[in-house]
Amino acid sequence: MAEYDAGGSVPALRTEHLGRRYGKVWGLRDCTLEVPAGAVAALVGPNGAGKTTLLEMIIGLLEPTEGQVSVFGETSRADTAATLARVGYVAQDHPLYRDFSVADMFHLGRAMNPSWDQQLATARVDALDIPLQRKVRRLSGGQQAQVSLTMALAKRAPLLVLDEPVSSLDPIARLEFMRDVMAAAADTGADSSLTFLISSHVVSELERFCDWLIVLANGHVQLAGPADDLLAAHRLLTVPRATPDAELPGTVIHRDDSDRHSTALVRTDPVQPAVRGHAGWQADPVSFEQLVMCYLQRPPTAATTGNPAPAAARPGPTGKEVTR
Amino acid sequence: MIWVTWRQHRSQAVAGLAVLAGLAVYAILLGTSMRTAFSHDDLAGCLARSQGSACPDAVGAFSNEFGSEVNQAFWAVALIVPGLIGVLAGGSLIARELEFGTWRLAWSQTVPRSRWLAVKLALVTGGLIVLGAAMTAVITWYRAPMDRLTGRLDAHIFDFEGLVLTAYILCAFGFAVLAGLLLRRSIPAMIAAFVPWLAIRLVIEFVFRPHFLAPLTTTCNATLPNQAGGCGYGLGFVPQATGHIGDLVLSANNGVVTYQPADRFWPFQFIEAGIFVALTAAALGATIWLLHRRATWAA
Amino acid sequence: MFQFRLDGSSGVPPYLQLVHQVRQSLLLGYLQEGDRLPTVKDVAAGLVINPNTVVKAYRQLEHEGLASGRPGQGTFITAASSPVPSQAQQDLRASLEEWLRAAEQAGMSDDAVTALIAAARHDMRKERV
Numbered sequence: 001m002a003e004y005d006a007g008g009s010v011p012a013l014r015t016e017h018l019g020r021r022y023g024k025v026w027g028l029r030d031c032t033l034e035v036p037a038g039a040v041a042a043l044v045g046p047n048g049a050g051k052t053t054l055l056e057m058i059i060g061l062l063e064p065t066e067g068q069v070s071v072f073g074e075t076s077r078a079d080t081a082a083t084l085a086r087v088g089y090v091a092q093d094h095p096l097y098r099d100f101s102v103a104d105m106f107h108l109g110r111a112m113n114p115s116w117d118q119q120l121a122t123a124r125v126d127a128l129d130i131p132l133q134r135k136v137r138r139l140s141g142g143q144q145a146q147v148s149l150t151m152a153l154a155k156r157a158p159l160l161v162l163d164e165p166v167s168s169l170d171p172i173a174r175l176e177f178m179r180d181v182m183a184a185a186a187d188t189g190a191d192s193s194l195t196f197l198i199s200s201h202v203v204s205e206l207e208r209f210c211d212w213l214i215v216l217a218n219g220h221v222q223l224a225g226p227a228d229d230l231l232a233a234h235r236l237l238t239v240p241r242a243t244p245d246a247e248l249p250g251t252v253i254h255r256d257d258s259d260r261h262s263t264a265l266v267r268t269d270p271v272q273p274a275v276r277g278h279a280g281w282q283a284d285p286v287s288f289e290q291l292v293m294c295y296l297q298r299p300p301t302a303a304t305t306g307n308p309a310p311a312a313a314r315p316g317p318t319g320k321e322v323t324r
Numbered sequence: 325m326i327w328v329t330w331r332q333h334r335s336q337a338v339a340g341l342a343v344l345a346g347l348a349v350y351a352i353l354l355g356t357s358m359r360t361a362f363s364h365d366d367l368a369g370c371l372a373r374s375q376g377s378a379c380p381d382a383v384g385a386f387s388n389e390f391g392s393e394v395n396q397a398f399w400a401v402a403l404i405v406p407g408l409i410g411v412l413a414g415g416s417l418i419a420r421e422l423e424f425g426t427w428r429l430a431w432s433q434t435v436p437r438s439r440w441l442a443v444k445l446a447l448v449t450g451g452l453i454v455l456g457a458a459m460t461a462v463i464t465w466y467r468a469p470m471d472r473l474t475g476r477l478d479a480h481i482f483d484f485e486g487l488v489l490t491a492y493i494l495c496a497f498g499f500a501v502l503a504g505l506l507l508r509r510s511i512p513a514m515i516a517a518f519v520p521w522l523a524i525r526l527v528i529e530f531v532f533r534p535h536f537l538a539p540l541t542t543t544c545n546a547t548l549p550n551q552a553g554g555c556g557y558g559l560g561f562v563p564q565a566t567g568h569i570g571d572l573v574l575s576a577n578n579g580v581v582t583y584q585p586a587d588r589f590w591p592f593q594f595i596e597a598g599i600f601v602a603l604t605a606a607a608l609g610a611t612i613w614l615l616h617r618r619a620t621w622a623a
Numbered sequence: 624m625f626q627f628r629l630d631g632s633s634g635v636p637p638y639l640q641l642v643h644q645v646r647q648s649l650l651l652g653y654l655q656e657g658d659r660l661p662t663v664k665d666v667a668a669g670l671v672i673n674p675n676t677v678v679k680a681y682r683q684l685e686h687e688g689l690a691s692g693r694p695g696q697g698t699f700i701t702a703a704s705s706p707v708p709s710q711a712q713q714d715l716r717a718s719l720e721e722w723l724r725a726a727e728q729a730g731m732s733d734d735a736v737t738a739l740i741a742a743a744r745h746d747m748r749k750e751r752v
Contacts (some may be wrong), residue, residue, distance in 0.1 A: 061428065080436055084432060091425065095426045095429050098424075111325060111326075138614065149427075179668050182672065182673065183667065186662075208637060208671065208672040209671075209672065210633070211676070270390070283749070308630050
C-alpha cells in the first residue's frame, strides 16, 4: 500500500546537515530531513530559498559542500552511476530534446538507464494518446510534461523528484499531470511502491497531494514532518495585544499584532493549549496554507525545527511528561 | 550513449557528408579536366626530364587554364572552412545543453557526466577525423596534376594536403567545445573559438612554418632559367629559383636563394599537425577537467 | 461504482469528508452491505488527492465497523445500516421539527436558520479544540 511506514523501514530519503556554499555565500545550510518510503512529500519555499540546490544534491547533480544524502539507506557521491540510478527526476519546465520524437526520447532513456522499462513508457503514452513518432516540439506543454514524467517513471527509480512540475501548465494539464502522479503513488506492490518529492512555491494546491511537508526558507529547513501531525500540532491563538510571547503555550512561530489583539501561530504537542481560564483567548486549528505561510515568514535568525521529535514523551507546558 | 551521440549529431553528420559530396563533385569535374589537359601536351615527360624548363608554353598554358581556380580562389575561401566545420561541430556540443536546460535531463540519467562527455567527444572527434581525411584525400587527388607543377609546400597547397586539414578541424572543434562550456551559449562559443583559431592559424602559417626547420641556401643557377627568366620564385614559376619543382623559396637576393626543400613536406606536416593536435588535446582535456570539477550549471 | 467528491473550501480534512460521505450514503440507502468501495487508486486519481488520504479514510471506516478490507479483493461495506432511522434519530427528528416550527413562528427565514445552525456548530467545535 502506498501509505508510508513512519516507524519501521528505511526512509526513502535522508539528508544530514546538508549544505552548499557558493563562493562565500551559503545557499543552503544544515539541512536535515527525512522522507519515509511511500510518502508524497512537498518541498515548499520561495524562489531563491535553495529548493533547486537541495533537489540537485538529492538527485546527484550537485556535490554538497558538507553533509550527506542517503536514498534508501545508500549514500554515494554525486555524479556516479549508483547515485544517479536511484532517483527519477523531472526538472522545472520539463526539458526534452525538441527535435527528438517521443520514440527517440525513450530510446535515449533505454540507452542511458539500465533499469529502463520500455513497456511502461509506451503504455503510458498510448493511454495518453501521444503518438510515439511525433516530435517533442509539436507536443503541447501538458503533453511534454507527461512525456517527462514518463521518462522519470520508466527509469524505475524508487524515489521521484519533481521540481515545480506544474507551474508552467494550464489548469487542465495541471490536473491531468497530478492525477497521474497520484495514480503512480497509489500503485501497490513490493517492487513498485514509489516515493515522491515535489517542490512548489504555490502552496494552495499542495494540501490535497502531499502527506509529508518540508518548508525551506532562508536556506534552512524550517519545518519537516507528516502533514497531518504538523497540522495537529499547531494552533492559531487570538489573544489580547498585551500578552507577551512567554505566556503563550508552546513555541511561537509567528505573530501578527493589531491594535487590540494579536494572532499567534504556536506549536505545541497535540495536547490542547490551555485557553480556558484566559479571558479573551481563542484557539483555532490552522489551515495548511496558513501554516506554511507563517513558517515561510520566519526571520532568518529564528531557531529551525528539523523533523519533529517523536510525539511520545515530550514534556507539556507544565513540565510533566504527556503522551498522545 | 553511442546511439544518443549519433542521434544528437545526426544532422551535423549529414551536413558534413553534403560538404564532402559537394567537394567531391567539384573535384571530380575539375580533376578530370586537369588530367586530360596534363597528359595532352606530355607535360609529365617534360617535367621529369627538365623540371619544366623545356616546355614553358605547355606549362604556361596549363597554369593559365587552371591556376586561378585551383590555387588562388580555392585558398581564399577554403582557409576558413576547416575552422567553420570545427566550430559548428563543437560549439553546441555542451553549450546547447546548458542553453536549453537539457543538461538537467542529460546528466540525471544513469550516466555520469564525464562519461557522457567522453563518449560524445570520442565519437565526434572520430567523425571529424574521417571527414578531414576524406576531404584531404579528395583534394589531394584532384590537385595532383597541378601539384606536379607547384609542389606541395606552398602555403596555398600545404594547408589542404597531408595531415593538417584534419588537424585544423580538430583544433577549432576543441576550442569550440571548451568555449561552449565556459560561455554556455552556442553562437558566442563558435565565434569565441573561431577568432583565436584563425589568428593562431595565420600566425603559424606565415610566421613559424617557414622556419619549422632551418632553411637551406643555394645560389641561383642561371643555366636553368625558369619561366620568367632569372631567379624568380612563387606559384607562377616552374621550376623555382632552386631549379627543383616543389621547393619552397623564401627569398632570393643577389643570387642567394633561401628555401625549404620539397622533401620536407611530410616533416612539416607532422610538425604543424602536431601543434594543432596538441592544442586540441589541451582544449578537450581542460573541458573534461572543468566539467568534472564544477558541479553545477545554472544556465 | 460509488463516486466520492471533495469540497476544498469546507475546512474539513479530506479524509473526514470521505468518511462522512460513506456514512451519509449508508443512512440514505445509497450504499448497502456487500457493496465494494472504489480502489484507493481510483479514488486518488479520480479526486486527484493523495492516496494515503484514501487509505486513512478506509481505515477509519474499518475502525467504525462500517467497512472491511479483504486482501486482494478490495474494501467492502459491512455495516447493515438500515435506512430506517434508529430511535435516537427519530427522537431528534421530532424535537428538530418542533424547533423549526418555533423558529418559523418567531419570524426566522430559512437562511437565518441555516446561518444560526452553522454559527452554533462552529462555536461548539472551537470549544472542543
